[in-house]
Amino acid sequence: MLAADALTKTFDARVAVEGVTFELAAGEIFALVGPNGAGKTTTLRMLAGLIAPSSGSVRFRGEPMAGAAAALRAAIGFLTEAPGLWDRLTVQQNLRVHARLQGLPKPQQAVDAAMDLFGVRDRAGEPTAVLSKGLRQRVALARTLLHDPPIVLLDEPTSGLDPESARDVRELVLRLRHERRAVLISTHNLDEVDRLADRVALLNTRLVALDSPDSLRARAFGSRVRITLSSASTRYVDAVRQAGARDVREEGHRLSIGLEPEGAQLVPALVRALVQAGADVEAVEREEASLEQVYLRLMKDGGS
Amino acid sequence: MSGTRVLALLGKELLDLRGRPGIFLPGLLTGAIAIFLPILVAVIIPAVTGERLSDSADLQIALQLYRDQPWARLLDPEAAIQSTLFQQFLVLLVLSPVAAAMSLAAYSVIGEKQARSLEPLLATPITTFELLLAKVLGAFLPALALSLACFAVDVAAAALLARPGVFLALLTPRSIGVLFLMGPMASLTALTLAVCVSSRVNDPRSAQQLAVLVVLPLTALLVAQITVGFVVTVPIILLITGVLAVVNAGLIRLGVSLFDRETILTRWK
Numbered sequence: 001m002l003a004a005d006a007l008t009k010t011f012d013a014r015v016a017v018e019g020v021t022f023e024l025a026a027g028e029i030f031a032l033v034g035p036n037g038a039g040k041t042t043t044l045r046m047l048a049g050l051i052a053p054s055s056g057s058v059r060f061r062g063e064p065m066a067g068a069a070a071a072l073r074a075a076i077g078f079l080t081e082a083p084g085l086w087d088r089l090t091v092q093q094n095l096r097v098h099a100r101l102q103g104l105p106k107p108q109q110a111v112d113a114a115m116d117l118f119g120v121r122d123r124a125g126e127p128t129a130v131l132s133k134g135l136r137q138r139v140a141l142a143r144t145l146l147h148d149p150p151i152v153l154l155d156e157p158t159s160g161l162d163p164e165s166a167r168d169v170r171e172l173v174l175r176l177r178h179e180r181r182a183v184l185i186s187t188h189n190l191d192e193v194d195r196l197a198d199r200v201a202l203l204n205t206r207l208v209a210l211d212s213p214d215s216l217r218a219r220a221f222g223s224r225v226r227i228t229l230s231s232a233s234t235r236y237v238d239a240v241r242q243a244g245a246r247d248v249r250e251e252g253h254r255l256s257i258g259l260e261p262e263g264a265q266l267v268p269a270l271v272r273a274l275v276q277a278g279a280d281v282e283a284v285e286r287e288e289a290s291l292e293q294v295y296l297r298l299m300k301d302g303g304s
Numbered sequence: 305m306s307g308t309r310v311l312a313l314l315g316k317e318l319l320d321l322r323g324r325p326g327i328f329l330p331g332l333l334t335g336a337i338a339i340f341l342p343i344l345v346a347v348i349i350p351a352v353t354g355e356r357l358s359d360s361a362d363l364q365i366a367l368q369l370y371r372d373q374p375w376a377r378l379l380d381p382e383a384a385i386q387s388t389l390f391q392q393f394l395v396l397l398v399l400s401p402v403a404a405a406m407s408l409a410a411y412s413v414i415g416e417k418q419a420r421s422l423e424p425l426l427a428t429p430i431t432t433f434e435l436l437l438a439k440v441l442g443a444f445l446p447a448l449a450l451s452l453a454c455f456a457v458d459v460a461a462a463a464l465l466a467r468p469g470v471f472l473a474l475l476t477p478r479s480i481g482v483l484f485l486m487g488p489m490a491s492l493t494a495l496t497l498a499v500c501v502s503s504r505v506n507d508p509r510s511a512q513q514l515a516v517l518v519v520l521p522l523t524a525l526l527v528a529q530i531t532v533g534f535v536v537t538v539p540i541i542l543l544i545t546g547v548l549a550v551v552n553a554g555l556i557r558l559g560v561s562l563f564d565r566e567t568i569l570t571r572w573k
Binding site for chain 1 (some may be wrong): 306308311312315316319320322323350359419420421422423424425427428429430431504565566569570
């Protein structure tokens with residue numbers, strides 16, 4: 001749907017984004033994650049046709065978008081980091097101006113539908129200055145989706161929102177995927193990425209890693225299994241080593257065992273070995289590193 | 305160019321102004337001074353001092369100048385001098401829409417940036433020309449409305465307070481030309497200059513300070529009228545209007561080239 005081809009952006013001598021390449025597919029939630037100053041917003045702005053890349057290109061449905069930024073902007077809904085509403089205008093006025101700027105044939109109908117969808121109809125006549133942060137974000141989201149764009153770029157969509165509002169936004173993002181829209185989220189909230197994203201790009205001026213959250217986990221930490229015993233695990237370490245485990249960590253009543261690729265077949269043998277050694281096995285579970293751990297590891301290693 | 309997009313943003317500009325009545329204050333103050341000064345000089349001071357304007361040797365030139373105009377021969381000497389003074393100060397009334405336009409336009413781009421509403425606006429298909437045109441019109445139309453209102457008050461004040469027939473001096477082709485050709489063109493110059501500057505600076509005051517340059521030639525015109533008896537005739541008004549129209553066309557082109565979306569989005573903090 002939307003592709004970044006070796007996108008590079010420099011501001012004078014400073015390189016903000018370098019050689020970033022990825023594709024965003026319909027019905028996909030793609031997360032862009034990285035530290036402050038990593039080039040996330042610059043990448044979003046290039047994708048949205050707001051600024052031109054220094055080199056590389058943006059393609060929309062296979063066509064290069066150089067010189068057709070206005071057409072690209074019409075196909076994209078871009079939620080900027082700040083809601084950027086006109087404070088003195090009412091909710092309805094804000095949306096109506098944007099509906100007309102987008103050239104919608106029936107602007108009021110689109111505005112009414114957006115206000116209903118985002119639950120702000122009862123606040124339609126209020127200036128946006130008096131709304132809470134969560135409501136302002138809802139209005140900004142309504143504005144972003146007013147023209148029914150096939151591509152949605154969201155810059156920090158849940159930043160500063162209360163848990164309930166953040167949940168509403170996450171539900172909306174899932175709904176957008178269900179509607180087969182291509183969604184790109186830039187965020188620092190790794191828990192949110194873990195819950196939503198089909199693929200994650202770690203960006204630090206250059207792409208550090210790009211894959212599904214599970215694949216990134218396996219890449220950073222490998223696959224591990226955690227076996228909980230009823231007593232101290234120390235005396236059973238030899239038993240699991242003899243059964244084939246090489247990377248064994250003792251954690252009180254638990255054993256954390258690293259598995260080689262295709263190592264899931266080893267798990268029954270490990271359990272048998274423990275039972276034969278007299279251990280009472282209470283639980284066997286796959287051990288998952290948090291995405292935060294994965295992020296920190298991959299950023300530290302530079303993606304290697 | 306899309307008229308729908310220009311009208312949409314223009315509508316937003318006008319709605320936005322309703323919430324900022326204070327922004328009209330410089331224009332209103334200038335208008336009030338421009339209306340009050342001729343009343344003070346031509347009506348109040350003679351009434352307080354008991355001296356007739358037509359007895360003043362300094363104003364004989366004005367009387368002679370005015371008597372050259374056929375319709376003014378019907379006026380008595382006192383009314384003719386009052387007419388001259390009301391007409392001379394019309395140039396000052398031109399400063400009212402100029403001041404209003406400067407206040408409005410200086411906030412146009414910077415206000416969007418400060419409210420962080422410029423990026424969502426630039427993310428729509430609107431072109432730079434459409435955006436600047438809407439911004440210019442959004443300041444120009446209220447300034448023009450203010451100008452009309454001030455002129456109506458000025459004519460009413462002349463009709464009520466000055467000698468009979470004096471207000472007709474404000475309805476001559478020359479007066480109308482000053483107010484409705486030269487005035488709007490000067491306003492347009494001030495506000496296109498302010499919009500150009502506000503595209504490049506972060507502070508509305510900087511934009512206002514630079515746009516104030518437009519006031520200088522107008523003030524010089526007023527001073528020349530009063531001190532050396534320079535008469536702003538209809539051809540002169542047309543000439544000034546033409547020159548300003550050319551300057552405005554150039555400024556709008558300059559504004560479009562100066563409005564660098566990338567710089568505005570990435571360098572403004």
